[in-house]
Amino acid sequence: MDTKKVKVKKLSHFKGELPAYQSPLASGFDLRAQLEKPVTLEAGQRALIPTGLCFEIPEGYEIQVRPRSGLAIKKGLSLVNTPGTIDADYRGEVKVIVINLGQEPMIIEDQERIAQAVLCPIVQADFEVVDELSSTSRGAGGFGSTGV
Numbered sequence: 001m002d003t004k005k006v007k008v009k010k011l012s013h014f015k016g017e018l019p020a021y022q023s024p025l026a027s028g029f030d031l032r033a034q035l036e037k038p039v040t041l042e043a044g045q046r047a048l049i050p051t052g053l054c055f056e057i058p059e060g061y062e063i064q065v066r067p068r069s070g071l072a073i074k075k076g077l078s079l080v081n082t083p084g085t086i087d088a089d090y091r092g093e094v095k096v097i098v099i100n101l102g103q104e105p106m107i108i109e110d111q112e113r114i115a116q117a118v119l120c121p122i123v124q125a126d127f128e129v130v131d132e133l134s135s136t137s138r139g140a141g142g143f144g145s146t147g148v
Contacts, residue, residue: 001025004119006063007056011093014052016111028066028116031096035110041100046080049096049114057088057119064118065096071114076102079115086117 034052
């Protein structure tokens, strides 16, 4: 498995374990809540949860922050902007915008694994203005145009 060095800065309110992959072939590493007290989310409510970490992401990469599938199915916890993007030139604290899509209030505890993050290579577009685009069988068919 290829690896890429990513520098991590722990902020003063960080405690506990650094992000970790939970299995040898996992693509995502877990981010933990860094909370002074538990946060209760009512159904439909969202909150910004600090992780206490800053990253120095290598040029040509981003970190994508995604929901954890177990929390999504068991508790209805998701992310408002999924995947969230952390750009290589951002040096501030990573915070996760969570939302309770469940029917019941849920409590986020300090050190709870609230999201997963994936280091991803990026390619920037080099835009070229043209008068025509190549044709395809789909053409301009939009939402639902390819069937169920």
